[in-house]
Amino acid sequence: GAVVSQHPSRVICKSGTSVKIECRSLDFQATTMFWYRQFPKQSLMLMATSNEGSKATYEQGVEKDKFLINHASLTLSTLTVTSAHPEDSSFYICSAREAGQETQYFGPGTRLLVL
Amino acid sequence: QQQVKQSPQSLIVQKGGISIINCAYENTAFDYFPWYQQFPGKGPALLIAIRPDVSEKKEGRFTISFNKSAKQFSLHIMDSQPGDSATYFCAAAVNFNKFYFGSGTKLNVKP
Numbered sequence: 001g002a003v004v005s006q007h008p009s010r011v012i013c014k015s016g017t018s019v020k021i022e023c024r025s026l027d028f029q030a031t032t033m034f035w036y037r038q039f040p041k042q043s044l045m046l047m048a049t050s051n052e053g054s055k056a057t058y059e060q061g062v063e064k065d066k067f068l069i070n071h072a073s074l075t076l077s078t079l080t081v082t083s084a085h086p087e088d089s090s091f092y093i094c095s096a097r098e099a100g101q102e103t104q105y106f107g108p109g110t111r112l113l114v115l
Numbered sequence: 116q117q118q119v120k121q122s123p124q125s126l127i128v129q130k131g132g133i134s135i136i137n138c139a140y141e142n143t144a145f146d147y148f149p150w151y152q153q154f155p156g157k158g159p160a161l162l163i164a165i166r167p168d169v170s171e172k173k174e175g176r177f178t179i180s181f182n183k184s185a186k187q188f189s190l191h192i193m194d195s196q197p198g199d200s201a202t203y204f205c206a207a208a209v210n211f212n213k214f215y216f217g218s219g220t221k222l223n224v225k226p
Contacts, residue, residue: 004158006158032212034214041219041221042218042219043204043216043217043218043219044159044204044214044216045216046213046214049212049213093158093159095158097211101211102147102164102211103149103161103164103211104161104211104214105161106151106158106159106160106161107158108157108158109156109157109158111156
């Protein structure tokens with residue numbers, strides 16, 4: 001089956017610093033990648049959709065200058081949380097989809113803790 | 116605005132029993148309805164999915180029942196096992212793009 005990896009799996013940072021999270025599709029070309037945020041015991045909330053080579057489309061209420069998304073290749077997308085604050089602490093999950101396919105494959109998630 | 120409403124929030128089932136989780140939606144443009152299973156600290160994994168042109172889909176112990184007129188769909192887990200204990204999310208999408216997730220159901224299968 002299709003595999004999506006995320007790195008790091010867990011990160012702790014100080015308030016005010018920036019954190020980059022990588023999402024990779026290991027055995028398929030992901031023309032579209034999605035970034036979600038999940039608070040404890042809650043559902044997944046879509047933050048943005050990115051298509052390879054294009055600017056990401058952000059959901060309402062998501063600050064694009066704070067959550068920078070880059071999808072420079074068909075196997076890699078990055079999410080950078082800039083000037084992180086404690087309220088940004090969350091579980092960030094990416095998913096990837098191959099062109100013409102219906103299924104989104106999810107990564108294992110990245111736990112971010114901002115002190 | 117919750118696009119997909121899921122119930123119950125939590126569910127306890129005895130081993131061997133049937134687990135039933137329900138979801139309802141409003142947007143008739145939705146054309147793809149997947150179910151995901153998530154274990155603590157892990158990303159969701161696709162379990163089973165259905166398109167609105169069929170009323171039921173079965174894969175092993177997992178069955179989706181779909182009622183287009185009622186705009187409802189449900190997941191049935193037959194012969195529930197302790198290893199099925201996880202959080203289950205339903206979702207709905209248009210053209211496989213933006214997925215709207217339900218609020219999740221935490222299933223606990225008692226041995």
